[in-house]
Amino acid sequence: MGTGQPRITTQTLKVLGALMSRTQDEISGAEIARSTKLASGTLYPILIRLEEAGWVESRWEIGDPHELGRPRRRLYQVTGLGLRRARSAFRELVLPVKEFAWR
Amino acid sequence: MALITGIGLIVASILTGVLSRILAEEMDAWTPSIIRSLIKFAVGRLPEHQHERFEEEWRSHVDEVPGQVGKLFVAVGFLIAAYRVTLSDRRRRARERDVSLLVQFDEALFSGTTLVNLIESDDYLASLETADQARLLVSKLRENRNRLAALYAAHPDARPTLIVKLLHPGIARQCAAISHAAKQIQEFSPECHCVNQACPTVVPRRDLTTIARVRPPSSPANRPTPANCVRFGETGRTGRLGGSGTRKIQFELSC
Numbered sequence: 001m002g003t004g005q006p007r008i009t010t011q012t013l014k015v016l017g018a019l020m021s022r023t024q025d026e027i028s029g030a031e032i033a034r035s036t037k038l039a040s041g042t043l044y045p046i047l048i049r050l051e052e053a054g055w056v057e058s059r060w061e062i063g064d065p066h067e068l069g070r071p072r073r074r075l076y077q078v079t080g081l082g083l084r085r086a087r088s089a090f091r092e093l094v095l096p097v098k099e100f101a102w103r
Numbered sequence: 104m105a106l107i108t109g110i111g112l113i114v115a116s117i118l119t120g121v122l123s124r125i126l127a128e129e130m131d132a133w134t135p136s137i138i139r140s141l142i143k144f145a146v147g148r149l150p151e152h153q154h155e156r157f158e159e160e161w162r163s164h165v166d167e168v169p170g171q172v173g174k175l176f177v178a179v180g181f182l183i184a185a186y187r188v189t190l191s192d193r194r195r196r197a198r199e200r201d202v203s204l205l206v207q208f209d210e211a212l213f214s215g216t217t218l219v220n221l222i223e224s225d226d227y228l229a230s231l232e233t234a235d236q237a238r239l240l241v242s243k244l245r246e247n248r249n250r251l252a253a254l255y256a257a258h259p260d261a262r263p264t265l266i267v268k269l270l271h272p273g274i275a276r277q278c279a280a281i282s283h284a285a286k287q288i289q290e291f292s293p294e295c296h297c298v299n300q301a302c303p304t305v306v307p308r309r310d311l312t313t314i315a316r317v318r319p320p321s322s323p324a325n326r327p328t329p330a331n332c333v334r335f336g337e338t339g340r341t342g343r344l345g346g347s348g349t350r351k352i353q354f355e356l357s358c
Contacts, residue, residue: 030163030164033177039177039183040161040180040181040183041182042183044184070166071159071162071163072159073160074163
């Protein structure tokens with residue numbers, strides 16, 4: 001279980017969005033970086049924070065690096081807790097925009 | 104003249120082509136080892152338990168990036184990632200350590216309160232001047248301990264070491280004074296076993312000039328002059344924490 005609530009920034013939401021768009025699949029850090037266009041220096045601290053908070057979990061790709069001929073990928077997936085919290089974070093973000101649009 | 108310029112231009116373009124080709128080949132040859140070194144260096148900055156994981160993960164990330172320049176950029180990004188992770192890890196550990204000091208202050212408070220209760224239950228002890236001092240010190244210690252806890256609660260993202268630098272020495276001094284009062288009480292009443300004082304021992308001993316230096320460098324109050332030492336040490340402290348452009352924390356310490 002996580003340790004506290006991670007800071008929700010635009011970049012964090014981008015990462016969560018990328019993970020939530022493929023809830024059934026696990027994706028690597030490089031794929032997340034490609035879809036969010038975030039630099040590696042920004043992406044990994046966010047992933048570590050989300051993982052420590054229990055919003056995201058990760059595991060090594062199955063296979064031996066020697067057989068694969070390359071280093072193993074670390075695959076990330078959003079957890080149930082992360083899904084719930086991320087949805088509420090997105091709702092909080094969308095609500096003020098809607099209110100503004102109707103005025 | 105035009106012919107010479109033309110020949111010169113052709114030679115220059117040939118040279119540029121050859122040089123850029125050599126450069127590209129050199130870069131192709133050197134980039135993998137530069138990337139490996141960058142990853143190794145970045146991983147070395149991370150907390151130890153993350154070394155193995157990120158070495159493999161970041162190598163696989165670089166593998167997925169096309170082009171040598173792209174790989175190089177990603178590898179440089181790992182240095183920034185490592186710096187950020189280390190910084191937040193260090194802050195978290197410092198915070199945990201500092202917040203744990205509150206427990207020690209609570210123990211000191213408990214001992215101090217026990218001492219005051221003992222004094223109150225004995226008419227002779229209660230009449231002593233030291234008893235008044237002990238009562239006052241315990242009440243100040245409680246007040247400051249609660250202020251410290253409130254600061255931690257109100258500023259979860261503040262650098263706790265700054266709070267510690269400003270408040271802990273004062274509280275530790277009060278705690279030591281209570282301990283001293285307890286010893287004096289015991290001299291009057293040997294049967295009173297109240298010297299069992301649990302003052303925080305891990306509080307760094309910082310003199311008043313160090314406390315003064317925590318203030319913004321631009322502030323005249325930052326200078327460790329004797330006047331500042333008197334101001335900070337004897338008449339209590341009020342002020343703000345943090346340099347210009349940073350979050351300010353109001354603090355007040357009863358001395």
